[in-house]
Amino acid sequence: MTTKNIYKHSILILDFGSQYSPLIARRVRELGIYCKLYPWNVSKEKIILFNPKGIILSGSPESATLFNAPCISEYVFDAGVPVLGICYGMQIMAMQLGGKVEISNKCEFGHKQVKIEKDITLLRDIQDNISFDGKKLLDVWMSHTDKVTLLPPNFINVASTENCKFAIIANIYKNFYGLQFHPEVTHTTQGISILKRFIFDICHCNSEWISVNIIDHMVETIRHQVGNDKVILGISGGVDSAVTAILLHRAIGDNLVCVFIDNGLLRLNEACQIKNIFKKIFGLKILHVQAEKRFLKSLSGVVDPELKRKIIGRIFIEIFEEEANKIRGVKWLAQGTICSDMIESSVSITPITNIIKSHHNVGGLPKKLKLMLIEPLKELFKDEVRKIGVELGLPDDIIYRHPFPGPGLAIRILGNVTKEYADLLRIADAIFIEELLIANLYNKISQAFAVFIPVRSVGVMGDKRKYEWIIALRAIETIDFMTAKWVNLPYEFLSYVSNRIINEAQGISRVVYDISSKPPATIEWE
Numbered sequence: 001m002t003t004k005n006i007y008k009h010s011i012l013i014l015d016f017g018s019q020y021s022p023l024i025a026r027r028v029r030e031l032g033i034y035c036k037l038y039p040w041n042v043s044k045e046k047i048i049l050f051n052p053k054g055i056i057l058s059g060s061p062e063s064a065t066l067f068n069a070p071c072i073s074e075y076v077f078d079a080g081v082p083v084l085g086i087c088y089g090m091q092i093m094a095m096q097l098g099g100k101v102e103i104s105n106k107c108e109f110g111h112k113q114v115k116i117e118k119d120i121t122l123l124r125d126i127q128d129n130i131s132f133d134g135k136k137l138l139d140v141w142m143s144h145t146d147k148v149t150l151l152p153p154n155f156i157n158v159a160s161t162e163n164c165k166f167a168i169i170a171n172i173y174k175n176f177y178g179l180q181f182h183p184e185v186t187h188t189t190q191g192i193s194i195l196k197r198f199i200f201d202i203c204h205c206n207s208e209w210i211s212v213n214i215i216d217h218m219v220e221t222i223r224h225q226v227g228n229d230k231v232i233l234g235i236s237g238g239v240d241s242a243v244t245a246i247l248l249h250r251a252i253g254d255n256l257v258c259v260f261i262d263n264g265l266l267r268l269n270e271a272c273q274i275k276n277i278f279k280k281i282f283g284l285k286i287l288h289v290q291a292e293k294r295f296l297k298s299l300s301g302v303v304d305p306e307l308k309r310k311i312i313g314r315i316f317i318e319i320f321e322e323e324a325n326k327i328r329g330v331k332w333l334a335q336g337t338i339c340s341d342m343i344e345s346s347v348s349i350t351p352i353t354n355i356i357k358s359h360h361n362v363g364g365l366p367k368k369l370k371l372m373l374i375e376p377l378k379e380l381f382k383d384e385v386r387k388i389g390v391e392l393g394l395p396d397d398i399i400y401r402h403p404f405p406g407p408g409l410a411i412r413i414l415g416n417v418t419k420e421y422a423d424l425l426r427i428a429d430a431i432f433i434e435e436l437l438i439a440n441l442y443n444k445i446s447q448a449f450a451v452f453i454p455v456r457s458v459g460v461m462g463d464k465r466k467y468e469w470i471i472a473l474r475a476i477e478t479i480d481f482m483t484a485k486w487v488n489l490p491y492e493f494l495s496y497v498s499n500r501i502i503n504e505a506q507g508i509s510r511v512v513y514d515i516s517s518k519p520p521a522t523i524e525w526e
């Protein structure tokens with residue numbers, strides 16, 4: 001089988017530290033084009049190696065007017081490919097090519113209207129409105145204080161706003177373009193159309209970065225990489241490990257051995273569901289390890305959230321090692337690591353000085369097991385992983401399921417974890433999720449779950465007094481899980497869910513709804 005070269009038509013994004021840089025990458029990938037974010041000071045050799053069809057320069061919180069402002073490698077202008085500067089990217093390009101940038105006394109922030117004075121390929125057939133004097137208008141999103149005040153030689157002015165004479169500039173001979181606004185944000189209605197013109201009509205890219213091609217390429221690469229060796233993979237039921245499993249299975253069949261550790265802290269029927277999907281539907285080889293007792297025993301009497309996380313992480317690694325040692329001839333450990341938006345961007349990374357929670361995942365495994373590491377999804381964003389999951393035939397249940405933390409229900413049961421609490425929490429959580437699905441709310445929110453509060457409260461049912469536990473419900477909306485807003489669920493909905501939980505989960509007398517956003521609260525309660 002010959003696979004398409006998914007990296008042949010690629011765009012390089014030079015990151016000057018804008019909050020929107022990862023969004024530019026997302027937009028380009030959505031158009032079916034491979035792209036990568038590199039820090040602004042990446043070496044010429046790395047750019048040559050990447051061999052892009054075009055280069056995009058991101059925005060920045062910096063000012064191009066400062067002496068030591070981050071600048072564009074001269075090689076970018078000699079690379080012989082089109083360049084698109086966005087906001088700061090346009091200003092620093094103008095400055096370096098002989099124009100002028102000044103600090104303005106009026107900053108432009110938010111929605112603005114851009115009037116197009118000259119029609120160029122970048123804007124062909126693109127408009128939102130027409131002005132009284134017959135000029136094309138665009139609704140765009142601006143966020144700048146500095147502005148270009150003198151064009152570099154061979155540049156023309158293409159469009160202006162009330163306060164910004166040079167809102168779009170171009171050197172059409174060299175194919176260098178500058179946009180003072182942000183085409184990557186959805187508030188710029190024609191933003192995607194402009195990026196399309198740049199990528200397809202100016203850089204002449206073809207969309208090869210699409211799920212079927214990515215899958216073919218990955219399957220081939222995995223086969224080439226591991227040959228006839230055995231690979232071990234821990235599956236959790238999350239979309240990343242699921243997609244990794246199916247891809248590997250497609251590539252190497254039964255040489256893939258999956259380990260599924262049931263820690264007794266999973267959601268209702270989750271273990272069955274996982275076995276059913278992976279074993280029965282996809283025919284994967286799965287070692288199902290029943291370890292509820294071992295986890296609960298080690299957690300008994302432990303109330304500190306960090307300690308709970310550490311214990312769970314340690315036992316997980318112990319069990320995984322035991323299972324790996326039982327399989328003869330295994331040489332590779334597969335992981336479902338995906339590309340975090342910032343991975344290649346050294347400018348935007350802030351040092352972590354204060355660890356709020358130590359997230360448990362299997363990151364500690366490779367060194368301990370002395371296995372070679374294979375991470376097929378390393379270059380993909382979450383939405384790309386989901387699209388590939390759909391293409392591979394994974395059910396929606398797995399693909400669009402809300403995230404679930406590695407330590408599972410242990411960090412949703414406050415303090416001491418017991419089987420009684422976990423069983424009650426599972427029922428309450430399942431009712432909440434079931435009702436969200438029925439009410440068509442589940443896919444509109446980012447994460448929802450129930451929390452067990454081990455405090456007794458008085459209630460009355462029939463004529464009988466109850467003195468039982470409390471459940472809290474949490475639903476949040478977020479883009480990146482770094483900040484989150486609690487969801488304003490309808491009162492009638494909450495009331496119905498509360499009623500069902502108190503009636504069906506014997507041992508719960510009260511249900512409360514969490515109205516804390518992040519920050520100051522975190523998403524999980526522990």
Ligand code: XMP
Nearest residue numbers: 358359360403404405406407481522523524
């Ligand atoms: P917090 O509670 O930190 O949660 O606001 C942010 C997101 O991370 C998930 N989370 C975890 N995921 N291991 C994980 O794999 C963990 O230890 C862990 N702790 C929190 C949480 O569910 C939310 O989506």
